[in-house]
Amino acid sequence: MAILDQNVHPQISELNEYSKVKITCPVCKVKKELKFPKSVINEARQLTTISLPKDLLCDHHFQAFVDKNFIVRGYQKVDFEFETKKSVEYKADVKFLNKNDNELFENIIFEGNFVEFNPVRKNNRDSHPLPNNTEKVLGKRSRKDIYNEFWEFIDDRNINFKEFIEKDKRRLKLKLGIV
Template sequence: MSKKNIKDGHKVQLICPICSTKKEVTLPPEIIKKNSNLTTISIEKELVCTHQFQAYIDKNFKVRGYQKVDFELKSEKRSKKDPQKRVKRKEDNDLFKGLYMESNYLKYDAKGPIDFAYLINESDREEKRIEGSKIPYGAQQERQIKNKHQKLLSLQKKINSKEEKKFFQDGASYYQELLKTRPRSQKNNLEHEKREKKSKSRTSQLEEKKKDKNIIHLIEKEVKRLYNKEQLEEIANFGYFSK
């Protein structure tokens, strides 16, 4: 083998012992320099196929055998911190600076405002810090919520007062219009009743006239049935019936 091949590496064809997939890979020059006898190479997944296996290569870069990997152990890194393990922080140590104890006498002198929410809530200890110049987190949050609540209440009162005022104004205007239109509506109702009475009287009169005509017509038919033509002419001369 030439020096060029040693420097650039050597290409070897690998075959997966599980699925028989073939692929040509290049061995790095470090392997060629350090290993002169049989070399064991671990082939990771996705390099040749989806399987992981081992290849045994001699000094002439010929594959002498394969070994499949049945199980792979991985190191499990704990992403979350152990809740049982408690690390002392600077803020915790600062609490003991203002503590004085002599025999049965105990005194605590706070140098500045204490963030009680930080001390109580374990999850907020990494994000919040005690600062003497700032208002404590718990009191500040409570004040912000109180201000927002007061703003909402004042806004709600304004809206309610506007709606009530508009409601009473609309009611008053409607009542005034009702008072204006009520006499006119009563007058119209009276006129309508009079018109209905007149129309009823006219219809009744027409019905009575029609009834009289029907009676006269029936009498004429009966007379014509009982008397002959000459007799009817004599009766007609007296003016009782029309021809």
């Protein structure tokens, strides 16, 4: 695995240079050309191991071995993968509408180490005045508008937004770690 040495200071231009590598899934044979930073591959002694997570290329998680000439020399299937729970980041301006803490605790389910918030009834939205900026949204919004506003919070496997998820370059940049 290529780990950049802390004493090595790559040039800024190296960090912005990418090379395209043709990747083929060893399970389902789906092909795609992905960009990889040249600096990572150049720092490796021989082969660079690149982990390709599930849903980046296809439904399989596998590893590709890339040489100094940016040629794939082999693949390795992943037999077992720990699934990480994605944490949801909340913005600082989020406000809770429930003024009564008892109502909040009545809707929490505790079973062993499992905790879930499951409100049985919905609050009457008329009792809470809407801020002025949300009142301007009248009528139905398109799925594309909803996706563009909430894309960070929509799961990669959501079938309702699948067509937008597959085409979204922001998600690919996040998966590749490109800011």
